[in-house]
Amino acid sequence: MTRVVTVAGVRFAPGHLGELTRIVGFDMVDAALTETGRVEARVRDLPSRVVVYLLLAAGVFAEVGFGQVWQRMIAGLVGLAVATPTAGALVQARRRIGPATLRALFDLLRGPAAGLSHEGACTGGG
Numbered sequence: 001m002t003r004v005v006t007v008a009g010v011r012f013a014p015g016h017l018g019e020l021t022r023i024v025g026f027d028m029v030d031a032a033l034t035e036t037g038r039v040e041a042r043v044r045d046l047p048s049r050v051v052v053y054l055l056l057a058a059g060v061f062a063e064v065g066f067g068q069v070w071q072r073m074i075a076g077l078v079g080l081a082v083a084t085p086t087a088g089a090l091v092q093a094r095r096r097i098g099p100a101t102l103r104a105l106f107d108l109l110r111g112p113a114a115g116l117s118h119e120g121a122c123t124g125g126g
Contacts, residue, residue: 020056024109029053032105038097045083048101051093055102066090 029052033039040048058069067087074082085093 020053020060024053024056024105028105028108031108032101033097035104036098036100038101046085046089046093048097051097052101052105054090055094055097066094 026049029049030039033048033052038048046054054066054069054073057073058066061069061072064072065087067090070085070090
């Protein structure tokens with residue numbers, strides 16, 4: 001079985017965005033962005049896909065602000081031209097993505113919800 005993976009450009013390649021891209025693939029993020037109408041119409045310094053990973057990483061590094069999360073995300077990109085957004089730009093990017101995109105992404109990640117009629121979905125006989 002062969003798996004074909006489409007990767008982003010050099011700056012935002014899977015290895016550069018860390019382990020998050022192994023767990024939450026580009027295809028899922030792109031599907032959530034498409035479903036919520038948040039795919040950017042022009043190339044930005046902070047593409048929508050990258051902002052989604054920033055928001056996911058912010059959950060992992062909840063003790064620090066967006067600026068420090070960004071620094072952790074780009075720490076391995078020494079020598080590459082990477083955006084250096086201000087704290088305000090990061091907040092704006094978060095607003096641009098909106099909560100609906102993360103909700104759609106989590107719906108994709110969890111898969112279909114099992115109802116009471118699905119045998120084996122509940123434990124303890126109920």
